[in-house]
Amino acid sequence: xxxxxxxxxxxxxxxxxxxxxxxxxxxxxxxxxxxxxxxxxxxxxxxxxxxxxxxxxxxxxxxxxxxxxxxxxxxxxxxxxxxxxxxxxxxxxxxxxxxxxxxxxxxxxxxxxxxxxxxxxxxxxxxxxxxxxxxxxxxxxxxxxxxxxxxxxxxxxxxxxxxxxxxxxxxxxxxxxxxxxxxxxxxxxxxxxxxxxxxxxxxxxxxxxxxxxxxxxxxxxxxxxxxxxxxxxxxxxxxxxxxxxxx
Amino acid sequence: xxxxxxxxxxxxxxxxxxxxxxxxxxxxxxxxxxxxxxxxxxxxxxxxxxxxxxxxxxxxxxxxxxxxxxxxxxxxxxxxxxxxxxxxxxxxxxxxxxxxxxxxxxxxxxxxxxxxxxxxxxxxxxxxxxxxxxxxxxxxxxxxxxxxxxxxxxxxxxxxxxxxxxxxxxxxxxxxxxxxxxxxxxxxxxxxxxxxxxxx
Numbered sequence: 331x332x333x334x335x336x337x338x339x340x341x342x343x344x345x346x347x348x349x350x351x352x353x354x355x356x357x358x359x360x361x362x363x364x365x366x367x368x369x370x371x372x373x374x375x376x377x378x379x380x381x382x383x384x385x386x387x388x389x390x391x392x393x394x395x396x397x398x399x400x401x402x403x404x405x406x407x408x409x410x411x412x413x414x415x416x417x418x419x420x421x422x423x424x425x426x427x428x429x430x431x432x433x434x435x436x437x438x439x440x441x442x443x444x445x446x447x448x449x450x451x452x453x454x455x456x457x458x459x460x461x462x463x464x465x466x467x468x469x470x471x472x473x474x475x476x477x478x479x480x481x482x483x484x485x486x487x488x489x490x491x492x493x494x495x496x497x498x499x500x501x502x503x504x505x506x507x508x509x510x511x512x513x514x515x516x517x518x519x520x521x522x523x524x525x526x527x528x529x530x531x532x533x534x535x536x537x538x539x540x541x542x543x544x545x546x547x548x549x550x551x552x553x554x555x556x557x558x559x560x561x562x563x564x565x566x567x568x569x570x571x572x573x574x575x576x577x
Numbered sequence: 578x579x580x581x582x583x584x585x586x587x588x589x590x591x592x593x594x595x596x597x598x599x600x601x602x603x604x605x606x607x608x609x610x611x612x613x614x615x616x617x618x619x620x621x622x623x624x625x626x627x628x629x630x631x632x633x634x635x636x637x638x639x640x641x642x643x644x645x646x647x648x649x650x651x652x653x654x655x656x657x658x659x660x661x662x663x664x665x666x667x668x669x670x671x672x673x674x675x676x677x678x679x680x681x682x683x684x685x686x687x688x689x690x691x692x693x694x695x696x697x698x699x700x701x702x703x704x705x706x707x708x709x710x711x712x713x714x715x716x717x718x719x720x721x722x723x724x725x726x727x728x729x730x731x732x733x734x735x736x737x738x739x740x741x742x743x744x745x746x747x748x749x750x751x752x753x754x755x756x757x758x759x760x761x762x763x764x765x766x767x768x769x770x771x772x773x774x775x776x777x
Binding site for chain 1: 614615616617618619621622623624625626627628629630631633634636637638640641642644645646648649650651652653655656659
């Protein structure tokens with residue numbers, strides 16, 4: 331029987347290397363390309379009419395735009411405007427990676443810790459640099475909670491610094507673990523169904539149960555795919571807000 | 578709150594799944610030893626993933642920042658401009674309608690007051706006319722009454738005097754026929770007058 335984590339295996343589709351590194355075009359790369367093409371292509375086709383009174387597809391594209399714009403506006407405010415294209419790209423990339431990953435036989439890009447960590451770490455470095463460029467050394471006052479009593483300050487600063495440094499880890503592990511867990515569970519139930527139907531007898535009829543469970547779980551995973559894209563986006567906005575406005 | 582609960586449940590689920598994965602990996606023994614546990618932890622695939630993530634994300638960023646975002650935001654801006662200009666036009670039209678209505682109201686009340694004035698003056702004139710006519714008629718009536726009274730008085734006097742003359746003549750004839758007294762007209766007249774006075 332196949333292991334439930336085998337679905338996460340990276341397979342090279344076209345071998346490539348750069349400066350001695352293996353940068354083969356893999357199944358993961360294919361779905362990254364698809365996520366970008368499908369998301370931007372869908373939005374571009376949807377905005378083709380560009381009419382004052384939108385049709386269904388245009389309405390959908392505008393809803394996506396306004397959804398992300400509202401997240402950015404309510405968490406960061408007007409100063410977040412220049413970062414909108416990045417946040418929008420991030421949201422669409424994660425959302426479409428998650429959603430495309432739910433199609434059977436496809437690959438879930440965001441189930442790879444290195445991918446989510448790379449995104450989270452880039453955001454972490456980015457917002458830290460934005461904070462330092464905007465506030466200079468004053469940025470480090472972010473680690474001193476306002477109104478703290480003097481003797482507690484060293485301890486509080488330590489806690490604040492650790493919680494700040496842990497951000498990229500929590501941000502990336504949240505998305506990764508959700509995708510990993512969801513897809514593993516789907517595979518476990520699918521494997522169970524296959525095993526039961528192979529066992530013969532009463533078990534064949536009983537294999538309907540894990541199949542029904544898979545249907546339910548797929549619905550749940552659809553929700554998780556949307557929710558995690560939203561959570562990743564909103565947390566990015568909150569970190570950006572911290573960098574721009576400190577406390 | 579809901580967010581927190583969902584996060585906690587996510588963690589629980591993922592923890593369960595991870596333990597499930599690890600136990601199944603242990604149980605699988607040989608087969609998982611070949612693939613080396615979670616494929617995510619296979620460092621040899623990382624450079625390729627990082628490279629393609631960078632490339633695809635950058636391409637996505639360029640497409641979305643250059644093409645998608647401007648097209649959507651321009652449509653949204655056009656719409657909000659159109660809506661605000663339409664509202665402006667509607668407000669102007671409303672103001673115009675209000676002005677027209679006010680002008681109509683003003684002319685209406687003007688006409689009303691003019692009509693009321695005209696009616697009042699007409700009534701006053703008619704009243705004055707009536708009064709003057711009444712006065713004239715009254716005067717005429719009084720005058721004709723007086724004339725008639727005067728005529729009546731004159732006629733009465735005439736009748737009275739002719740009656741006197743008749744009485745005097747009759748008395749003279751009666752006296753001359755019944756008595757030998759020759760009574761003069763003047764004396765008789767005097768007596769008649771005394772009698773008339775006594776009777777009246």
